Amino acid sequence: MIRLLRLLPHESRNAAIQCQLFNYTLQDSGRRTHPYEALSYVWGDLVNLESISIGGYELPVTQNLYKALSHLRHRSIDRILWVDAVCINQYDTMEKERQIRFMAKIYAQASCVVVWLGECADNSDQALEEIRVAAGGKKSSNQSNLTMIHKAVSSLLQRPWFRRIWVLQEVAAARHVLITCGSAETDGYAFCSGVSLLDFYNNDLDLQSLVRSVIYLIREAIFRPGYATSESGELVDMYHTREATKLHDKVFALLGMSSDDLSKASLSSRYEDPWGKLFQNLTKFLLCDKISTETFGDKQITLIRSKGCILGRVSLVQSDITQGGSQGVEIIFNSISRQMGYKEGSSAHWTLHSLANSIRKGDFVCLLQGASKPTIVRLHDDHFDIIMIAATPPEGMLKLSQSMKPLFRNFLLIWDWEKASREGLKTSWGKLPEHGRLQ
Structure with missing residues (x-):
């Protein structure tokens, strides 16, 4: 059971919102969609709130949501929406935890996911028009001012919506996406096609990473048979640097997109659990229960002690911008890898998803004891940094046999979501023990 919002019509955009x-x-029948739209937006600051009237009662909402509803309201007919800030009782923690589990399904079964980027500003109307024109295979109608066009599109793509963690689940589940900014709107697939063809932001690596991952998810909407098609490890590796109001949301939003069975993973949507406990549970779920983990208050860093072995080294990295920025890596294997079907010194090509932290030449592929997938790590002084916690190798790669136990040795690893400086880590923890060094 969910709640839906009936947005009542009015001829005047400035009229109070009723x-x-x-x-x-929501039915589990064969119907693909239901007669409502789901709103994807950034809440915005919780100051200078506006009020909307719901059945005669006044409910405070953020200015960004108020403006979105003002623009989305029809002049003569009702509009049925699902809006998290209104349809979930934000003062009831237990209800929020229950509803979070349904969010992927809510967005998957909506007739359309409406993306609200904000009000018109910085020539955003022109930016959307140029994106639409590019998607149609035409040249800009304003060739004399391409600099202004590029600046307007770049400004649009840097809006806060593209940086938030929850929007990933929302568009990853969608069957149809509509992009809106002020009174301007365009189809999600056309938006993705136009942005990809313009593709002028290659020199801005941060913007490139943010935009391409979201564009990839939106573009797939029209081909999507359902939601939750990626494994949790892949999603965490790709998107954990996204912004969230609460740290817990970084986990709950990504797990909501996951195809893994999380029922036994101690990862339920409980906001009362301390962040450190949740982060430790996530780490053990992605690796194995045998590892020892240590967290540090609200820091997005976990220290991992485990046994493991080095399988090989990354010798070449290539990015594929046509596949959402995926990376192709060449791995040169060592003698340990013979039991996995590889000869010493042989190489293999792996295609991996675009990551929050890019793989580099010289990174190592290791397997921790009890883990089902290899981890890609980078040697740093007296420990290894985790670059990819759960790498999916090509099919046919064999698991290590139990006879390899004597080859396992102590590892010290750091999984850092904050990208904190190593000097800061040493100041906080002192010298780390030398368990992770290569011999």
Whole structure:
């Protein structure tokens, strides 16, 4: 059972916003979509709130949501929406935890996911028009001012929506996406096609990483048979640097997109659990229960002690911008890898998803004791940094046999979501023990 919002019509955009809430049951039948739209937006600052009327009661909402509803309201007919800030009782923690588990399904079964980027500013109308024109295979109608166009598109793509963690789940589940900015709107697939063809932001690596991952998810909407098609390890490796109001949201948002069975993983959507406990549970779920983990308050860093072995080294890295920025890596294997079907000194090509931290030549592929997948790490002084916690190798790669136990040795690894300086780590923890060095 969920709630839906009936946004009542008005001819004047400046009129007070009148709404109604009603209960609705999502069906598990063969119907692909339901008669409502789901809003994807950034909440914005919780100051200078506006009020909307719901059945005669005043509910405070952020200015960004108020402006979105003002623009989305029809002049003559009701509009049925699902909006998290209104349809979930934000003052009831237990309800929030229950509803979070349904969010991927809510967005997957919506007739459309409406992306609200904000009000018109910095020539955003022109930016959307140029993106639409590019998607149609035409040249800009304003060739005399391409600099202004590029600046307007770049400004649009740097809006906060592209940086938030929850939007990933929302567009990853969508069957149809509509991009709106002020009164301008365009189809999600056309938006992705136009941005990809313009592709003028190659020199801005941060913007490139943010935009391409979201564009890839939106573009796939029209081909999507359902939601939750990626493994949790892949999602965490790709998106953990995204922004969230609460640290817990970084985990809950990504797990909501996951195809893994999380029922036994101690990863339920409980905000009362300390962040450190949640991060430790996530780390053990992605690796194995045998590892020893240590966290540090609200820091997004975990220290991992485990046994493991080095399988090989990355010798070449190539990016594929046509596949959402995926990376092709060549791995040269050592003698340990013979039991996995590789000869010493042989190489293999792996295609891996685009990561929050890019793989580099010289990184190592290791397997921790009890883990089902290799981990890609980078040697740093007296420990290894985790670059990719769960790498999916090509099919046919064999698991290590139990006879390899004597080859395992102590590893010290750091999984750092904050990209904290190593000097800061040494100041906080002192000299780390030399368990992770290569011999």
